[in-house]
Amino acid sequence: MARSDVTGFFSDTPTAASTLSLRSLQSAVFWLDDPARPAAMAPLGGRIVCDLLVVGGGFSGLWSALLAKEADPGRDVVLLEASRIADAATGRNGGFVSPSLTHGIRNGAQRWPADLGTLLRLGHENLDAIEATIARLGIDCDFRRSGEITVAVQDYQVGELREAAQCAAGYGEAVDFLDGERMRARVHSASYLGASTDQAVALVNPARLAWGLLEACQASGVRVFEHSPVLGLTDDGSEVTATTAQGRVVARRVAVATNAFPAIVRQAAKYVVPVYDYVLMTEPLSVGQWSSIGWHGREGIGDAGNQFHYYRPTADGRILWGGYDAVYHRG
Ligand SMILES: Cc1cc2nc3c(=O)[nH]c(=O)nc-3n(C[C@H](O)[C@H](O)[C@H](O)COP(=O)(O)OP(=O)(O)OC[C@H]3O[C@@H](n4cnc5c(N)ncnc54)[C@H](O)[C@@H]3O)c2cc1C
Known part of the structure; x- marks a missing residue:
């Protein structure tokens, strides 16, 4: 094919051929639509205490939790995810x-x-x-x-x-x-x-990687809760309390790994452009x-x-x- 024949590749206006090829399109998240997806985990209920709370279950949160545990296996680590693990950019990217x-x-x-x-x-x-x-x-x-x-x-x-x-x-x-x-x-x-x-x-395959990290986190003792959006953080100087709809976590330290989602640390909001x-x-x-x-x-x-x-x-x-x-x- 001569180069002049392919300029349609750069067009914003769909050709008849491209419209036809999209006719049987299904809207789904390919990487997450996988039988290997782990079963959903229960939301947080009640009050728990830990050394490190990680907020967000994408790559940033999962690696943070895993590295924290590997650096100190005695450290008590909790991860709260608003939706499902890897449900956001982590499970939807190019890999x-x-x-x-x-x-x-x-x-x-x-x-x-x-x-x-x-x-x-x-x-x-x-x-x-x-x-x-x-x-x-x-x-x-x-x-x-x-x-x-x-x-x-x-x-x-x-x-x-x-x-x-x-x-x-x-x-x-x-x-x-x-x-x-x-x-x-x-x-x-x-x-x-x-x-x-x-x-x-x-x-x-990014979702498989995230689920593997999740498994490693859980095997090393990280407590993971899904469907547990953190609604607010309060810091009394020695501990931080994270509140969810049905529970709260009191932690010595918090790692916020919420990417482009509305910031739970107010000062971070001005750096986020989703x-x-x-x-x-x-x-x-x-x-x-x-x-x-x-x-x-x-x-x-x-x-x-x-x-x-x-x-x-x-x-x-x-x-x-x-x-x-x-x-x-x-x-
Ligand atoms: C279409 C697309 C393609 C991409 N392709 C590539 C690529 O090929 N290579 C590459 O390196 N990068 C790529 N990226 C970027 C990459 O996917 C992200 O940088 C990475 O996944 C970010 O991981 P994360 O854990 O920081 O954020 P996320 O995956 O967004 O995870 C943040 C998590 O925090 C949770 N959360 C948010 N608010 C709260 C709250 N209040 N309480 C509890 N949990 C909360 C969310 O539910 C979410 O699960 C791509 C991104 C997109 C969108």
């Missing part, structure tokens, strides 16, 4: 696990040039530790270091990607630049004008469809736009698509 702490090396080089070497090292150590923890705990979450390809789909992005790859190479990163021809030979889209590849990035995004999952592709695309490395792919699309294969041969929109509802 790209990147070592980058700076959202890309060019951004890091522009904002923190003096610290970039340290940030890169810490990012790799962090991802290595995630991988090691998944292996140690035996979490079955399809974690694979399949790498990520960032593709140029506009002319100006080709030079940017080449520059980013050179910058990365200067720091010893496993990043390569591919010209358009080499990229299209790997994944057969006429829209690709060039690419950079980062071999360190992993893909994961934006919404959409993800689509295809049905499983046939062998013929996969071979027509190429994509033998099954990498995660994203384009180099400021508002970008990203897509990745799943273990059962689908493609997850996301990105571009960042919808903000004022207030």
